[in-house]
Amino acid sequence: MTWAAFWAQIATLNGSATQMGCLRLAEELSRRPLPDIIGFAERHAEALYRLDQEKFGMLPVADLTGRDGRPFPQSADAFLYARCAVVAAGQAIWEGVFFDVDRFAPYTSTEFDGEWLLHVPDRAYELATGKEWDRSTQYCFESYSNKDGWPHLRS
16 A cells, blocks of 8 residues: 555544544455555554654653643553554644654643554454454554664663
8 A cells, every 4th residue: 555545544534533433444444455454554553653753752641740740751552542643633744743743742642542543454354354363564563662763772
């Protein structure tokens, strides 16, 4: 799947990874050839991997503070869901955060939980084949897997 085709599919979410929007996207993908589902999964994983950078991951959660009033850090899962929310927001937002980290910050809010987007490729595959997908992609989308994005984590 080309990047243009991937972003066209993401655009059907209208900027937000809601449960219903992601289910509709999975259903749409499931009607496409299997290479398109796999291609979507690859682009999705790569988009998340590219966002897996310290400058985004070290941002505090936008709408939370600790008991002492200090900013509340993102957990690994919260950071993954924030990255999903940025992808769901669309190509322009995704590209824009690389030039301005402040554009990423609002997506750390609990208001922008992008977790449903994570399940789209697996759900589309299951709908298309009737089987669970034990998949791996070229890029790992898990938080802190992009060693270039987290240089101090290199061993």
